Amino acid sequence: MHPAPGNSDPLPLLSEAAAGRLGLLICGHGSRNRLAVAEFAELAGALRQRLQPLPLEYGYLEFAQPILRDGLEALRAQGVQHILAVPAMLFAAGHAKNDIPSVLNTWAAETGIRVDYGRELGVDLKMIQAAGQRLREAIERDDQQALASGQEPVPLHETLLVVVGRGSSDPDANSNVAKVTRMLVEGFGFGWGETVYSGVTFPLVEPGLRHAVKLGFRRLLVFPYFLFSGVLVSRIRQHTERVAADHPELCFVQAGYLAQAPGVLDTFVERVEEIIRGDTNMNCSLCKYRAQVLGFETEVGAPQHSHHHHVEGLPESCNLCENECTGACQPDGLPLPLAAVAPDSSGGSGDAYHDHEGHHHHEGHQDPNSHHEGHHHHPVYPHADHPLGPRTLRKGNG
Numbered sequence: 111m112h113p114a115p116g117n118s119d120p121l122p123l124l125s126e127a128a129a130g131r132l133g134l135l136i137c138g139h140g141s142r143n144r145l146a147v148a149e150f151a152e153l154a155g156a157l158r159q160r161l162q163p164l165p166l167e168y169g170y171l172e173f174a175q176p177i178l179r180d181g182l183e184a185l186r187a188q189g190v191q192h193i194l195a196v197p198a199m200l201f202a203a204g205h206a207k208n209d210i211p212s213v214l215n216t217w218a219a220e221t222g223i224r225v226d227y228g229r230e231l232g233v234d235l236k237m238i239q240a241a242g243q244r245l246r247e248a249i250e251r252d253d254q255q256a257l258a259s260g261q262e263p264v265p266l267h268e269t270l271l272v273v274v275g276r277g278s279s280d281p282d283a284n285s286n287v288a289k290v291t292r293m294l295v296e297g298f299g300f301g302w303g304e305t306v307y308s309g310v311t312f313p314l315v316e317p318g319l320r321h322a323v324k325l326g327f328r329r330l331l332v333f334p335y336f337l338f339s340g341v342l343v344s345r346i347r348q349h350t351e352r353v354a355a356d357h358p359e360l361c362f363v364q365a366g367y368l369a370q371a372p373g374v375l376d377t378f379v380e381r382v383e384e385i386i387r388g389d390t391n392m393n394c395s396l397c398k399y400r401a402q403v404l405g406f407e408t409e410v411g412a413p414q415h416s417h418h419h420h421v422e423g424l425p426e427s428c429n430l431c432e433n434e435c436t437g438a439c440q441p442d443g444l445p446l447p448l449a450a451v452a453p454d455s456s457g458g459s460g461d462a463y464h465d466h467e468g469h470h471h472h473e474g475h476q477d478p479n480s481h482h483e484g485h486h487h488h489p490v491y492p493h494a495d496h497p498l499g500p501r502t503l504r505k506g507n508g
Contacts, residue, residue, distance in 0.1 A: 133165040133190030134382060135181045135225075137210045138198045140170030146340040147174050150198070153337075153370055157378055164382075165190055168198075171209055178213045186223060194385045196228040196378060200237075200337060201286045203278035206230050228385045231377050233286050238293050240373035245271070245294065245333060248365035252329070264361060270327035271300040274315055274334045274346050277307030284311055290335060301327050308334075308342040312499035316349040323357050333365040337374070343367055 136157065138150050154168040165188050169181030176184070185193055195214055197206040211227055218225040231237055253263035271294060275287030288305045295303035302325060306318030313321065322330060334346045347364060354362035368374055384390045 130189070131191050132386075133167070133185035133188065133193050134161065135178070135185060135193055135195045136166065136168040136198050136378075137178060137181075137195055137214075138168060138170045138174075139205055140172045140174035141338070141340045142173050143340045146338040149338045149369060150174075153198070153375070153378075156370060156375055160375060160379060161382065171205060171213070178210070179217055182214075182217050182221075182223075182225075186221065191223060193223060193225045194228065194382055195225055196381045196385070197230050198337065198378075199230045200276070200335065201232065201278075201283040202230045203280040203283035207280070226385050226390075228381045228390050231374075231381070233289050233293075234377050234380075236373035236377045236380070237368075238290065238297070240368055240371035240377075241290065241294060241333070241335065242297060243371050243373075244365045244368060245298065245331065248331060248333070248363050252361070252363045264329040266299050267301045268327055269300050269329040269331055270322055270325060271295055271298070271303045272319065272322055272330055272332045273303070273305050274332065274336075275305065275307050276336065276342060277310040277314075279310055281311075287335060294333075300331070308346055312497075314349075314499065315346050316352060317497075319350065319353040323353065323360060327360075329361040329363060331363045331365060334367045336367040338369065339367065 134157075136154050141147055141150075150168070150170075154166065158166040165185055167176075167181040167184045169176045169178035171178060182193065195210070197210055199206045214225045214227060217223075249266075249269075256263045271291065273287060273291040273294065275284065275290075278284055284307065287307070291303045291305045294300070304318060304322050306313050306315050306322075308315060312318075319330070319332070332346070332350050334343050336343055350362060350364055354360070381390075
């Protein structure tokens with residue numbers, strides 16, 4: 111039986127005896143952004159309270175501590191002999207499909223401890239409801255501001271919803287963002303909906319918004335479909351403000367990211383229950399590693415490995431910004447003077463420049479001679495030259 115939404119009771123499928131043997135690891139991506147790391151820790155703390163007495167630890171794939179192996183070792187030190195691992199990812203792309211399982215499998219083989227891996231949050235009713243709350247908050251805020259200034263609020267049918275996904279070289283993950291958009295458009299009755307992405311694929315945020323303004327809607331509601339803050343969320347805000355500055359006749363409203371909106375924690379709990387019941391069913395029908403997805407045929411059967419070892423557990427966060435990363439060091443953000451970016455030993459940019467949270471080796475370093483490509487072994491994204499995509503935009507910005 112599933113717990114009712116908002117139910118604070120421990121998982122009904124866990125007995126106290128099982129809780130002494132079982133442990134839970136929440137697997138995060140990691141960020142140099144201190145606010146993002148703090149938000150992830152808060153979510154883990156809330157889950158720890160929710161799932162008592164189940165021992166719970168968390169770890170990051172890159173750029174933050176503790177790393178995944180630290181979390182695994184912390185559970186082993188508590189006597190845990192069976193670990194449930196849940197990826198704190200909205201959708202399953204390379205990190206959830208390859209990088210995290212590679213770390214977990216390697217550790218399990220070394221220690222002999224069983225690790226069962228769950229599925230991502232995915233397109234889930236509770237996640238759609240959480241997104242709906244963020245949209246309602248933004249709409250209510252804008253409507254109140256309109257009334258306070260003596261104007262009539264913009265009707266929903268004259269509002270264009272723009273959902274911003276992270277962006278991936280995996281079309282399956284990208285298509286899930288588009289499904290979220292459609293669910294929200296029909297749920298609210300917006301006049302139209304568009305899906306754009308913060309990197310890797312197309313359309314990117316700024317060119318996507320510049321196309322969207324041509325549709326003639328009075329209000330554009332921009333919603334970053336992200337769990338936590340970070341350089342990508344900051345960049346979405348920057349690019350939206352650029353387009354808004356060029357269109358003062360239109361109303362641009364920016365919604366907040368998901369964070370701990372009601373429904374997010376419930377979805378995590380459901381993913382844990384699925385592992386315990388043994389019914390973790392991942393949808394692999396459109397996975398580019400398993401099926402010959404149109405345009406990605408060469409990646410079928412690619413080996414499962416992690417490429418994040420060189421940025422695993424970096425101890426220091428970036429100090430160029432305050433608590434909230436602005437993305438100012440990024441090539442497609444607001445660039446700092448070159449002197450502010452230290453060169454690295456490979457002759458490229460320093461860590462501030464090629465922050466993996468932005469995944470610039472995806473966005474503009476797909477050339478065969480790129481030092482990023484050599485370190486990371488990412489497949490070349492087949493549409494990097496798309497007019498609304500990463501490499502073309504990089505060239506356009508000079």
